[in-house]
Amino acid sequence: MLIRILPELGHFALILALGMALLQALVPLAGATTRRPLWMAFAKPMVRGQFAFLVIAYLCLTASFALDDFSVAYVADNSNSLLPWYYKLSAVWGSHEGSVLLWVLILGGWSFAVSLFSRRLPQDMLARVLGVMGWISSGFLLFILLTSNPFERLLPNVPSDGADLNPLLQDFGLIVHPPMLYMGYVGFSVVFAFAIAALLGGRLDAAWTRWARPWTNVAWAFLTVGIALGSWWAYYELGWGGWWFWDPVENASLLPWLAGTALIHSLAVTEKRGTFKNWTVLLAIFTFSLSLLGTFLVRSGVLTSVHAFANDPSRGTFILILLGVTVGLSLLIFALRAPRVQSLSGFGWLSRDSLLLINNILLVVMTVTVLLGTVYPLLLDALDLGKISVGPPYFNALFVPLTALLCLFMGLGPLARWKRMPGRELVRRLALSALLAVVIAAALPLLYGGSWSLGVTLGLLLALWLVLSLVRDVLDKSRSAQGRMAGLGKLRPAYWGMVLGHCGLAVTIVGVAMVTHYNVERNVRLAPGKSVEVGGYRFAMTDFNEHRGPNYVADTATIEVTRPGRSSFVMQPEKRFYLASGMPMSDVALRPGLLMDLYVALGEELDGGDWSLRIQLKPFVRWLWLGGLIMAAGGILAVIDRRYRRESKRSTVVREDAGSEAMLITAAAGKGAQ
Amino acid sequence: MRANRKRRLVIVVGLVALVAVAVGLTLYALRANINLFFTPSQIAAGEAPHDRTMRIGGVVKKGSVERSGDSLQVAFSVTDFASDVRVSYDDILPDLFREGQGVVVIGRLRDDGEFIAQQVLAKHDENYMPPEVAEALKATGNLPDGSVPSS
Numbered sequence: 143m144l145i146r147i148l149p150e151l152g153h154f155a156l157i158l159a160l161g162m163a164l165l166q167a168l169v170p171l172a173g174a175t176t177r178r179p180l181w182m183a184f185a186k187p188m189v190r191g192q193f194a195f196l197v198i199a200y201l202c203l204t205a206s207f208a209l210d211d212f213s214v215a216y217v218a219d220n221s222n223s224l225l226p227w228y229y230k231l232s233a234v235w236g237s238h239e240g241s242v243l244l245w246v247l248i249l250g251g252w253s254f255a256v257s258l259f260s261r262r263l264p265q266d267m268l269a270r271v272l273g274v275m276g277w278i279s280s281g282f283l284l285f286i287l288l289t290s291n292p293f294e295r296l297l298p299n300v301p302s303d304g305a306d307l308n309p310l311l312q313d314f315g316l317i318v319h320p321p322m323l324y325m326g327y328v329g330f331s332v333v334f335a336f337a338i339a340a341l342l343g344g345r346l347d348a349a350w351t352r353w354a355r356p357w358t359n360v361a362w363a364f365l366t367v368g369i370a371l372g373s374w375w376a377y378y379e380l381g382w383g384g385w386w387f388w389d390p391v392e393n394a395s396l397l398p399w400l401a402g403t404a405l406i407h408s409l410a411v412t413e414k415r416g417t418f419k420n421w422t423v424l425l426a427i428f429t430f431s432l433s434l435l436g437t438f439l440v441r442s443g444v445l446t447s448v449h450a451f452a453n454d455p456s457r458g459t460f461i462l463i464l465l466g467v468t469v470g471l472s473l474l475i476f477a478l479r480a481p482r483v484q485s486l487s488g489f490g491w492l493s494r495d496s497l498l499l500i501n502n503i504l505l506v507v508m509t510v511t512v513l514l515g516t517v518y519p520l521l522l523d524a525l526d527l528g529k530i531s532v533g534p535p536y537f538n539a540l541f542v543p544l545t546a547l548l549c550l551f552m553g554l555g556p557l558a559r560w561k562r563m564p565g566r567e568l569v570r571r572l573a574l575s576a577l578l579a580v581v582i583a584a585a586l587p588l589l590y591g592g593s594w595s596l597g598v599t600l601g602l603l604l605a606l607w608l609v610l611s612l613v614r615d616v617l618d619k620s621r622s623a624q625g626r627m628a629g630l631g632k633l634r635p636a637y638w639g640m641v642l643g644h645c646g647l648a649v650t651i652v653g654v655a656m657v658t659h660y661n662v663e664r665n666v667r668l669a670p671g672k673s674v675e676v677g678g679y680r681f682a683m684t685d686f687n688e689h690r691g692p693n694y695v696a697d698t699a700t701i702e703v704t705r706p707g708r709s710s711f712v713m714q715p716e717k718r719f720y721l722a723s724g725m726p727m728s729d730v731a732l733r734p735g736l737l738m739d740l741y742v743a744l745g746e747e748l749d750g751g752d753w754s755l756r757i758q759l760k761p762f763v764r765w766l767w768l769g770g771l772i773m774a775a776g777g778i779l780a781v782i783d784r785r786y787r788r789e790s791k792r793s794t795v796v797r798e799d800a801g802s803e804a805m806l807i808t809a810a811a812g813k814g815a816q
Numbered sequence: 817m818r819a820n821r822k823r824r825l826v827i828v829v830g831l832v833a834l835v836a837v838a839v840g841l842t843l844y845a846l847r848a849n850i851n852l853f854f855t856p857s858q859i860a861a862g863e864a865p866h867d868r869t870m871r872i873g874g875v876v877k878k879g880s881v882e883r884s885g886d887s888l889q890v891a892f893s894v895t896d897f898a899s900d901v902r903v904s905y906d907d908i909l910p911d912l913f914r915e916g917q918g919v920v921v922i923g924r925l926r927d928d929g930e931f932i933a934q935q936v937l938a939k940h941d942e943n944y945m946p947p948e949v950a951e952a953l954k955a956t957g958n959l960p961d962g963s964v965p966s967s
Contacts (some may be wrong), residue, residue, distance in 0.1 A: 510838075532850060540845050625947045667888060717911075725912070749883060749885065804922045
């Protein structure tokens with residue numbers, strides 16, 4: 143009996159969660175301004191209750207999918223009784239309503255995590271942080287309940303079977319990509335809430351940055367993995383062999399990533415040197431706003447893209463208002479409160495401070511160029527000035543040189559000292575790395591296929607410059623009286639995190655340079671018994687037959703691949719026809735390798751039993767995503783640094799005179815620690 | 817103090833100059849890479865420029881697809897039910913390319929009026945009509961029933 147009303151239970155749980163979110167938004171913030179500990183103490187239980195109800199709502203929807211309850215409209219639209227169970231469970235976030243529910247659930251999860259790991263936070267700070275997150279959560283819960291209720295029923299005419307999940311989404315990528323991406327998007331809400339709380343409370347010190355940095359790193363790491371997974375998914379699923387299309391939806395995830403990367407670096411300056419404070423806060427606001435913009439772009443249906451499925455305009459308006467209110471309010475708070483936070487010390491032209499400033503400027507310029515290319519067509523369309531699109535050449539023309547410039551300074555950054563550094567010393571320490579990078583980068587392409595290419599050399603040069611200067615830095619820093627190993631052991635996790643993060647970018651750059659320039663693509667016409675040679679491999683179609691999958695029928699080509707002197711292997715690309723939706727889909731055959739991917743996709747049936755095929759050789763394509771994973775690992779590694787976990791010496795609670803900002807003052811331990 | 821202020825001035829001027837250069841380059845790159853959208857009727861009326869990358873959209877005319885016997889070369893007509901444009905393409909058509917369905921084609925218009933496609937887009941949804949195409953068809957009064965316009 144209970145099973146029948148699961149959707150209603152879920153709906154009810156959502157309403158309760160909204161109630162708690164509203165309380166969480168109002169009471170603790172009011173408590174922090176009027177200094178009432180009891181009101182402030184409201185934050186934690188509300189967060190936990192809200193999270194519990196969100197989990198219940200989410201489980202109810204998942205259960206409806208698992209039990210094939212096609213009376214629920216969302217389930218009927220996105221599932222089918224033939225769908226394998228793992229796709230039924232991930233179909234929950236396969237379309238609009240469910241993915242917004244996932245968004246809110248993850249927000250609830252992040253708030254819950256903040257409430258768990260907040261023992262070192264002063265009570266008023268925690269109340270404000272959770273209060274701000276309560277506002278965001280209320281906004282999105284209202285959005286779900288008013289415009290996109292996933293629990294809506296199709297009564298009394300219940301369909302006998304569902305319309306099936308979009309075949310493009312019936313893939314492992316759907317299981318992992320959206321949750322990772324959302325963990326990143328939504329994770330930036332934490333540092334946003336910290337920034338707003340610091341503005342409201344008027345405290346923006348080294349302790350604040352030590353609270354905010356781990357959350358930022360973790361969110362950034364998730365977003366990095368999410369983007370890498372998305373690129374990998376597009377690569378094998380869309381069947382064109384591309385790995386980045388400068389599609390607006392991809393850009394929507396890249397924007398907060400770029401801003402978040404800038405934020406990570408400016409947080410470092412704020413922690414170590416106490417400067418860039420306003421800038422850091424502003425970046426925190428922008429990063430989360432860009433996450434919201436991404437959500438708006440994807441969920442409002444303003445985009446013509448493979449990701450934007452049918453939506454209705456009221457949703458777009460709602461998210462746009464939500465975005466406007468968030469950006470407007472937070473900038474207003476910034477304008478009113480920011481002058482109170484002051485930074486003191488200056489720095490020289492050549493110093494880590496100034497290099498990180500350059501890093502920030504470049505990253506912001508990159509963000510703005512991508513933003514412009516993404517939003518400009520939408521703006522023109524909205525103003526009825528014509529329909530245009532901005533193609534990949536625009537993004538490549540700007541993004542590639544900016545990345546090169548960024549890498550140039552990235553090589554210098556880790557070796558430079560804070561505040562001031564003589565240029566001669568920097569040159570002395572880096573001359574060898576630079577020379578080695580140039581020599582190896584010029585020679586390596588010749589060793590690799592023999593065909594020298596400027597693009598590859600430049601890409602390798604940048605990557606080697608990054609890695610070799612880091613090697614030099616590690617060697618310098620691990621010098622120790624007790625020997626090299628002891629010196630290496632003394633280097634802190636935060637430092638290794640930085641090294642990994644930068645090396646990850648180098649790996650990605652190698653991947654981009656190699657696959658862009660040494661990529662071999664041929665579209666061929668093939669029939670059983672015929673063969674073709676591409677890039678030294680012989681592809682022979684030996685067989686072609688039909689088989690039946692759980693919810694599709696497929697034409698499968700069997701292709702034997704041989705290479706002189708090597709053992710042969712078989713690749714089997716498919717063309718599937720999904721029964722419930724009547725949609726065709728290509729299933730790519732891949733032979734992955736660390737140095738080379740072979741990629742075969744079936745195109746279409748031509749006259750006389752011939753088929754068109756895409757055959758591609760993709761050298762180093764795995765490095766793209768491997769680099770992303772290494773970067774993310776670096777972000778996580780930096781978080782386990784002990785200084786974020788050091789128990790601060792809590793001074794006793796002091797009642798301040800009226801007129802001062804904070805009632806509870808916790809002395810931050812190790813202020814200005816190196 | 818004065819030295820400090822002077823340095824700040826240099827920083828600000830430097831930043832402004834950098835931003836100006838960045839904005840200038842960006843606008844230049846944007847101008848060079850904007851793809852305008854045209855309908856078959858606009859092309860027939862001679863409104864579309866030649867030898868510039870652009871996008872056209874409409875419905876693939878029934879019975880217009882012609883394939884070459886020994887290569888991947890394919891040609892088809894895109895129509896908004898008022899005028900047609902002949903498109904030729906030397907690549908693999910997307911899974912959802914079908915006669916009678918909406919497509920968007922990116923490419924260049926040759927002087928003889930043939931459109932050389934670089935990319936053909938068909939949406940992964942049976943009932944979907946690209947918003948540009950839906951609008952173009954509405955303009956000629958030929959939007960077929962059952963398609964979902966501009967979503």
